[in-house]
Amino acid sequence: xxxxxxxxxxxxxxxxxxxxxxxxxxxxxxxxxxxxxxxxxxxxxxxxxxxxxxxxxxxxxxxxxxxxxxxxxxxxxxxxxxxxxxxxxxxxxxxxxxxxxxxxxxxxxxxxxxxxxxxxxxxxxxxxxxxxxxxxxxxxxxxxxxxxxxxxxxxxxxxxxxxxxxxxxxxxxxxxxxxxxxxxxxxxxxxxxxxxxxxxxxxxxxxxxxxxxxxxxxxxxxxxxxxxxxxxxxxxxxxxxxxxxxxxxxxxxxxxxxxxxxxxxxxxxxxxxxxxxxxxxxxxxxxxxxxxxxxxxxxxxxxxxxxxxxxxxxxxxxxxxxxxxxxxxxxxxxxxxxxxxxxxxxxxxxxxxxxxxxxxxxxxxxxxxxxxxxxxxxxxxxxxxxxxxxxxxxxxxxxxxxxxxxxxxxxxxxxxxxxxxxxxxxxxxxxxxxxxxxxxxxxxxxxxxxxxxxxxxxxxxxxxxxxxxxxxxxxxxxxxxxxxxxxxxxxxxxxxxxxxxxxxxxxxxxxxxxxxxxxxxxxxxxxxxxxxxxxxxxxxxxxxxxxxxxxxxxxxxxxxxxxxxxxxxxxxxxxxxxxxxxxxxxxxxxxxxxxxxxxxxxxxxxxxxxxxxxxxxxxxxxxxxxxxxxxxxxxxxxxxxxxxxxxxxxxxxxxxxxxxxxxxxxxxxxxxxxxxxxxxxxxxxxxxxxxxxxxxxxxxxxxxxxxxxxxxxxxxxxxxxx
Numbered sequence: 001x002x003x004x005x006x007x008x009x010x011x012x013x014x015x016x017x018x019x020x021x022x023x024x025x026x027x028x029x030x031x032x033x034x035x036x037x038x039x040x041x042x043x044x045x046x047x048x049x050x051x052x053x054x055x056x057x058x059x060x061x062x063x064x065x066x067x068x069x070x071x072x073x074x075x076x077x078x079x080x081x082x083x084x085x086x087x088x089x090x091x092x093x094x095x096x097x098x099x100x101x102x103x104x105x106x107x108x109x110x111x112x113x114x115x116x117x118x119x120x121x122x123x124x125x126x127x128x129x130x131x132x133x134x135x136x137x138x139x140x141x142x143x144x145x146x147x148x149x150x151x152x153x154x155x156x157x158x159x160x161x162x163x164x165x166x167x168x169x170x171x172x173x174x175x176x177x178x179x180x181x182x183x184x185x186x187x188x189x190x191x192x193x194x195x196x197x198x199x200x201x202x203x204x205x206x207x208x209x210x211x212x213x214x215x216x217x218x219x220x221x222x223x224x225x226x227x228x229x230x231x232x233x234x235x236x237x238x239x240x241x242x243x244x245x246x247x248x249x250x251x252x253x254x255x256x257x258x259x260x261x262x263x264x265x266x267x268x269x270x271x272x273x274x275x276x277x278x279x280x281x282x283x284x285x286x287x288x289x290x291x292x293x294x295x296x297x298x299x300x301x302x303x304x305x306x307x308x309x310x311x312x313x314x315x316x317x318x319x320x321x322x323x324x325x326x327x328x329x330x331x332x333x334x335x336x337x338x339x340x341x342x343x344x345x346x347x348x349x350x351x352x353x354x355x356x357x358x359x360x361x362x363x364x365x366x367x368x369x370x371x372x373x374x375x376x377x378x379x380x381x382x383x384x385x386x387x388x389x390x391x392x393x394x395x396x397x398x399x400x401x402x403x404x405x406x407x408x409x410x411x412x413x414x415x416x417x418x419x420x421x422x423x424x425x426x427x428x429x430x431x432x433x434x435x436x437x438x439x440x441x442x443x444x445x446x447x448x449x450x451x452x453x454x455x456x457x458x459x460x461x462x463x464x465x466x467x468x469x470x471x472x473x474x475x476x477x478x479x480x481x482x483x484x485x486x487x488x489x490x491x492x493x494x495x496x497x498x499x500x501x502x503x504x505x506x507x508x509x510x511x512x513x514x515x516x517x518x519x520x521x522x523x524x525x526x527x528x529x530x531x532x533x534x535x536x537x538x539x540x541x542x543x544x545x546x547x548x549x550x551x552x553x554x555x556x557x558x559x560x561x562x563x564x565x566x567x568x569x570x571x572x573x574x575x576x577x578x579x580x581x582x583x584x585x586x587x588x589x590x591x592x593x594x595x596x597x598x599x600x601x602x603x604x605x606x607x608x609x610x611x612x613x614x615x616x617x618x619x620x621x622x623x624x625x626x627x628x629x630x631x632x633x634x635x636x637x638x639x640x641x642x643x644x645x646x647x648x649x650x651x652x653x654x655x656x657x658x659x660x661x662x663x664x665x666x667x668x669x670x671x672x673x674x675x676x677x678x679x680x681x682x683x684x685x686x687x688x689x690x691x692x693x694x695x696x697x698x699x700x701x702x703x704x705x706x707x708x709x710x711x712x713x714x715x716x717x718x719x720x721x722x
Contacts, residue, residue, distance in 0.1 A: 170594030173531030216350030327499020330492030577631025637705030
């Protein structure tokens with residue numbers, strides 16, 4: 001339409017008053033609420049302008065919509081406006097070729113207004129001509145809201161210094177070093193104080209940190225890269241226990257493979273275990289042993305000084321450079337040990353151990369190494385007190401004076417004042433005996449508002465997040481515009497997950513620091529091994545500063561542990577329900593106290609979804625009744641009934657089966673539940689005269705359970721505007 005009051009090349013000008021429209025309208029309209037309308041031949045209203053200036057579309061969405069025509073009223077309106085070229089006027093449109101059945105365009109065929117085949121009117125406007133505050137949040141898609149930021153969203157917060165009114169008491173778990181004389185920083189958490197009873201089982205010593213960035217925590221000795229007569233220069237791939245080795249092909253000196261099966265294998269008379277390298281010397285394949293791997297299980301923070309340079313795991317080392325072990329990458333039965341070069345480019349240091357000042361300064365020292373004085377004394381013209389740090393930098397020795405040591409015997413109360421963060425302190429065993437211990441103290445916590453918003457999610461965990469990769473589970477997120485990444489390390493512990501986060505950073509691929517982070521781990525280790533990793537993981541992500549992270553509680557296995565004569569007992573789930581100390585419920589209580597705004601109860605999601613489906617391993621009860629009575633999530637969230645030909649509602653319970661082997665006799669769809677003679681809780685079914693025993697996965701929820709958890713997470717994020 002060429003009337004400047006309706007359409008222009010750059011968009012549609014706002015119709016400021018009803019009088020403007022009435023001035024070009026040939027006659028009054030029949031409906032009081034409209035000042036303008038377009039009707040078809042049967043008098044059906046297709047386009048209206050209300051007296052308040054709002055434009056509306058009303059189309060009956062059926063097969064005759066394409067027959068829309070221009071009414072005489074519109075023709076008269078066009079005549080008044082002086083438009084003579086009707087080639088750009090509204091015409092009937094073929095829904096098979098366009099998603100519109102009606103449109104008003106300008107001289108350049110830019111659509112000013114159209115009505116789609118779904119009956120909705122679309123009004124295309126130059127954004128610069130829109131009145132201020134004319135678009136309301138309720139009209140925006142949820143993904144647009146997330147991208148706009150969250151300045152008015154109180155859920156987005158960052159930690160700040162706690163005060164005496166709003167603080168809550170949380171828990172700080174920590175580990176000492178495996179080397180008794182080595183100091184380990186407490187995990188970072190904003191607080192003004194750390195206090196509590198030393199319940200670690202050993203006397204502990206605390207002191208304020210020097211501030212040095214000590215990357216290498218445990219010195220494990222020297223390593224001769226060429227000791228085996230071979231170097232690992234060019235990576236060619238991985239091989240497992242069952243793979244044929246050597247592979248076929250032509251190889252060059254220094255080509256190498258990595259063995260990744262968690263189980264021994266012998267090649268050319270040499271024993272291999274996961275992580276070991278095998279390299280080609282031009283004639284034969286030889287094992288290049290990992291540093292000290294044969295004598296102990298390496299852990300993150302270990303380092304070695306290279307005594308004879310060469311290629312190790314694709315990296316060229318010179319003498320006196322450092323090999324640093326980040327950690328073990330776990331994927332079910334597969335394992336990979338991850339090493340990097342230990343640099344000092346960004347001020348990193350590597351703890352070498354204690355030295356006695358009376359014996360003089362360490363010999364053959366290298367820049368970046370740190371020692372601790374074992375006693376008071378003098379060496380090289382430097383004066384030391386016990387526990388002072390000796391640092392080597394740019395060829396110069398320096399003393400880093402220690403702060404006063406606070407000792408806490410087992411069972412004693414200790415208070416550590418902090419300027420802002422509890423990682424200002426470090427800890428070790430008072431007796432300096434080798435062997436790690438775990439302790440727990442209390443901190444004061446508080447959060448405050450922070451403006452931040454993104455629309456990408458990264459999952460970190462053991463095998464549990466892998467269940468979210470089942471078909472369609474993450475579709476609600478991707479449909480809403482989220483980018484999702486799942487990092488799953490099957491069979492790995494909480495420490496393994498933490499180590500892989502660190503490995504990603506050191507490899508130059510930061511851990512998606514501006515994303516929403518979701519953590520789900522702890523299934524493969526006890527609670528004490530779980531607790532210290534949580535704050536350490538959060539320290540690594542920028543999302544911690546905006547409070548945009550989610551901590552999944554441990555789901556717990558749905559495993560029958562005993563039979564009491566009348567029913568199966570599920571100790572893990574029932575212990576969580578009863579809040580038994582030492583159960584997995586302790587993790588939920590830990591999350592409630594320390595991260596109250598950011599934890600997500602996976603188990604409760606499944607309990608809430610229980611319905612009237614018969615619970616086969618609790619004969620005579622529905623899954624809803626079992627959830628309410630015993631706190632055991634539904635069997636149908638673990639057992640995949642889509643893989644069998646029968647349904648729970650069709651089954652006839654015949655009794656408990658306590659002996660090995662299968663029952664005899666019976667009719668089709670009869671079933672027993674195993675109460676002995678094998679894995680408790682197995683369902684034994686008569687399928688057309690043949691008895692079949694089913695042992696389902698008791699650790700990982702099935703597609704149904706994963707979908708429930710994912711949908712719950714989507715609601716959790718939507719409520720926070722993330």
